[in-house]
Amino acid sequence: MYHIDIMTLFPDTVGDVLSESILGRAQERDILRIDAHQIRDYTRNKQKQVDDYPYGGGRGAVLQADPLYQCWSHICGKYDRRPHTIYLSPCGKTFTQEDAKRLAWKQDHLILVCGHYEGIDQRFIEECVDEEISLGDFVLTGGEIAAMAVADAVCRLVPGVLSDAECFKNESHWDVLLEYPQYSRPEVWHDRAVPPELLTGDHAKVERWRRKQSLLRTRERRPDLYEKLDLSSKEDQKLLVELERDLSRTPLPQPVECRPAAEEDIPAIVDIVAQARAWMDANSIDQWTEDYPIAEDYLRDMARGECFVLTCAGQVGSVFTFYSRPEASYAAITNGKWSAEEPYASIHRCAVGAAYRGSGLAEHMASAWERLAQEQGLSWVRVDTHKKNKAMLGLLRKRGFQYRGNVLVDARPPHDPRRVAYEKRLRHPGPDVKKNI
Ligand SMILES: C[S@@+](CC[C@H](N)C(=O)[O-])C[C@H]1O[C@@H](n2cnc3c(N)ncnc32)[C@H](O)[C@@H]1O
Structure with missing residues (x-):
């Protein structure tokens, strides 16, 4: 069993906090024992006075050496070996996770001494204290909060206190690094x-x-x-x-919003498509032709409510077409198959403006596809692209889309009609899915 004895003027506060939750349960299971001792009980005067004026003058009071010593000797007298004694002090070495490991694994019994007022008589420190630990470069009223922090950090590393060592192994400061951000439901x-x-x-x-x-x-x-x-x-x-x-990356001008496209967006859409086409030409990607896609395609999409733009601080930065109806060219798939015969969304004619390449806008766009699909109760999103379109392939993989096979699109010779087809299964929409993107 791991023992911690805390010497304090406020044993109830310390005891209450350390007997809650995980540390409380570990004490019930006899893995730990934490006792708080009232220093005042060890005075040898009627008034139970534990402090007095500092020699040399000055404000405040100092905890006297003798009551501290009497309390400490009483605790030591109950054990065969002298426990490792720590004085919590702003003058000590700043406490780290490495100290917590050392104290949890190389010691099995600590005495934590909480000072108060201006501190404690130096002679007690010299005679009884093995090390001084500070919680940080600031001054607390008393050592209790520091003692509770040290006791908590040490105790959770004592074998058996947490259900599994993995619980603390990936945490901040375990291996120098700070922990990654954590997320829970909803999505x-x-x-x-x-x-x-x-x-x-x-x-x-x-x-x-x-x-x-x-x-x-x-x-x-x-x-x-x-x-x-x-x-x-x-x-x-x-x-x-x-x-x-x-x-x-230069940060995207905020806010980034997705909305249904309107006719006034056509000049911006045409520009974005021209920039995307130029990028495809420069990379020898035979995906879009001179006459596809053009303004008429997007106007037709808009009339059906299927065309969307993403804006950054009000400026149109990308465009895409979203079908919630079956895509004819996906009916025949070779070299694989779709996962399920369930209704799906499909994405077409999507492009990101040259000024936004590498800015993260494409990821916002992909997240908008998924949100639109979820709003419409669709569990799948399907996309096709040219096998040389590395930008799109990278985006799809990053978003968790999976290759399902090859499809043929409507492309006039000599253009290449072959496309690689990807699919992503969406989780069920949570209550917080935004209604009007
Ligand atoms: C008001 S402080 C005394 C500060 C002392 N006069 C000084 O300037 O170093 C009273 C008690 O709080 C505790 N304490 C204050 N700051 C602390 C810190 N950063 N870490 C650990 N204990 C602290 C110590 O036990 C100390 O004896």
Whole structure:
């Protein structure tokens, strides 16, 4: 059993906090024992006075050495070995997770001494204290909060207190790094979506995303810790390249919104399509032709309520067409098959303006497809693209779309009608899915 004895002027406060929840249950199971001792009970005067004026003058009072010593000796007398004694003090070494590990695994009994007023008589420290620990570079009224913090951090590392060592192994400061951001249901809350990587069900992808977020957080928030990291592995080197690229992106002008396209958007849409076509030409991607897609295609989509734009601070940055009806060319699929014969959404004629390439707008667009589909009660989104369209393929993979086979689209010779077809299964829409994107 791991023992902690806390010497304090406020034993009830300390005892109440440390007997709650996980530490309380560990005490019931005899894995831990935490006792709080009233220093005042060890005075040898009638008034139970524990403090007196500081020698040399000055304000305040100092906890006297003798009541502290009497209390400490009483605790030590109950054990064969002298417990490791810690004085909680702003003059101590700042407490870290490494200290918590050391105290949890190399000791089995601590005495935590809480000071009050101006502090405690130095002679008690010299005679009885093994180390001084500070909670940080600030001054508290008393040592109780610091003692509770140290006791809590140490106790949760004591074997058996938490159900599994994995519970604390990936946490912040375990291995220098800060922890990645955490999310729980629903998938969209107040218009904020859970990062798509966490919904892929692909364990390796999730781990990669988490490591990257941890690196990013540590680098941004704690450069002092980041400097200590060993990032020489191949995987980390790759993540660092990605991080640099992400960080060099200019932030998207806010707000980013998705709305049904209107006729006035046509000039912007035509420009965006021309930029996308130029990019395809430059990359030898035979996907779009001079006469497809053109303004008439989008006007027809708009008339059916199927054309949408994404705007950044009011400027149209991307366009796409969303079908909630079956797409004729998807009926015949080769080299694979669709997952289910269920209603699906399909995405067509999508493009992102040249000024927004690499800005993250494409991901906003993909998230809008998924939200539209969920609003319409569709569980699947299907998309086709040219096998050389690396930008689209990258986006689809990042969003968790899976290759299902090949389809043929309506393309006039000599253009290539072959497309690779992808699909994503959506989770059931939660109550917070936004109604009018
Ligand atoms: C008001 S403080 C005394 C501060 C002391 N006069 C000084 O300037 O260093 C009273 C008690 O609070 C506790 N305490 C205050 N700040 C602390 C910190 N940062 N970490 C740990 N304990 C602290 C200590 O036990 C201390 O004896």
